[in-house]
Amino acid sequence: MKKILYILALVTFTISCKNEVVEETVKDDGLITVTAEQFKSSGMLVGSPSEQDFDVTVKASGKIDVPPQYRAKITPFIGGYVKATKLLVGDKVSKGQALITLENTEYLDIQKDYVEVAEQINYLKSEFERQKTLYNEKITSQKNYLKAESDYRQAKGMYQGLREKLLLLNINPANVEKGRFTSVITLTSPISGDITVMNANVGMFMSPSDVILEVVDTNYLHLNLSIFEKDILHVKQGQNISFTIPEASKDVFTSKVQLVGKSIENKDRTISVFGVLNPTDKVKLLSGMFVEAGIVISSKKGLGIPIDALITENNKNFVLLLQENKGNYIFKKTLVNIGEKSEQFVEILSNEAINENSKILTKGVFDLTN
Structure with a gap:
């Protein structure tokens, strides 16, 4: 028994000394x-x-x-519902490449108005020139001449305005004048680069204040x-x-x-x-x-x-x-x-x-x- 106690005491002393050395x-x-x-x-x-x-x-x-000229935020000129897109964040696109298609009956209304004004403008131009000739020959009054001029210029301004709207929507005015109407527009990329933002899903309505995509040219x-x-x-x-x-x-x-x-x-x-x-x-x-x-x-x-x-x-x-x-x-x-x-x-x-x-x-x- 004494031998066992002696061994235990010796082991305890040894462990204690080792701890002191480590510290x-x-x-x-x-x-x-x-x-x-x-x-x-x-x-x-x-x-x-x-x-x-x-x-x-x-x-x-x-x-x-x-630089700002190498970052493009794509927004619709006139809102519409997303019909199709195949692009994801990280995809590379080229300048002029189709990015997304939108659909809205409002696009049809603009085309209808354009055709109506286009048809009227030829008549109003002819009437203006006729009244001008009569006025120069003292046959008609200045009032009739000025009214014909005003109607023609007003129609011409409306025609140019609607034409610019169609161009902004990427709709060909020549096709519209031929009766080829469409309710779908395609948004294209104004620069080459990588897509860094994509906020559109099929069926979503995108208003003019919404950023649909963002394209960044990382070369710059x-x-x-x-x-x-x-x-x-x-x-x-x-x-x-x-x-x-x-x-x-x-x-x-x-x-x-x-x-x-x-x-x-x-x-x-x-x-x-x-x-x-x-x-x-x-x-x-x-x-x-x-x-x-x-x-x-x-x-x-x-x-x-x-x-x-x-x-x-x-x-x-x-x-x-x-x-x-x-x-x-x-x-x-x-x-x-x-x-x-x-x-x-x-x-x-x-x-x-x-x-x-x-x-x-x-x-x-x-x-x-x-």
Whole structure:
């Protein structure tokens, strides 16, 4: 029995000692301790901040957009019921291609009125010319002449107006004059591009205020950014832009400033900046995507550390500063202020705690903070 109790006590003591060792390797009075074995097995590295080249940027945000002339919203000139459509969002269409057909008896009424006026106009023209001749020969009164002229011009105006309506509805006036009436019209695309919006189903009534489809020519995608008034004097045409799509990718894309707005917009006192995109990037991007961007206005040298060495928590930035290396590595989580960023480095603004001689953990930070 005593032997069993002795063994149990020995096991309990051993487990207790192991727990104490684990706690010491993780944390000691706010410091993080890493054994030499852990340091080596995790592939950790320690290094000093070094001088790096950094771009000085103006921060901006905005979206991927297209110029107004390359975005078309398709609405009916006169409302109608959707009869047929075979298109879906994402389909490519060409300029002049049929998009959708609508049906409405109101289209027939316009054609009927057009034919009636067309038939009247020849008679009214002939009467006007007759009254003009009689008036010139002093046979008829000026009143009769002016009335004939008024009737003819009024009919002519109505004829032209109805003709333009038919053309807007894509109905051929020549066919109407031959008695070929139709209650169906076809809406065509005014530009080539991709369908980005489709709001129609067969049987739906679409009024003139309804957007049935939207077509965007993605060959003309560009950056539409907003910068604050205080930065406008630093931004010029031709400057480089780097930007990301934070909701979709971590990739960094490049652009150049194409145009800078000439007036301050909105209540937030911002100015529009437009950037041209690389052709290879356009196929990866979609109209309407939110972007975060930096416009490069100059360059400078600064004290930099690898981006992987930076810890960001609650909008504050830290590094693991080496305090002691006597067998074990002891690090202290140290608050730092950062400046500009490059693809691989982030600028550290030197202070009393961090300088070019400081030793910080540059690789393996993730393993100790997660």
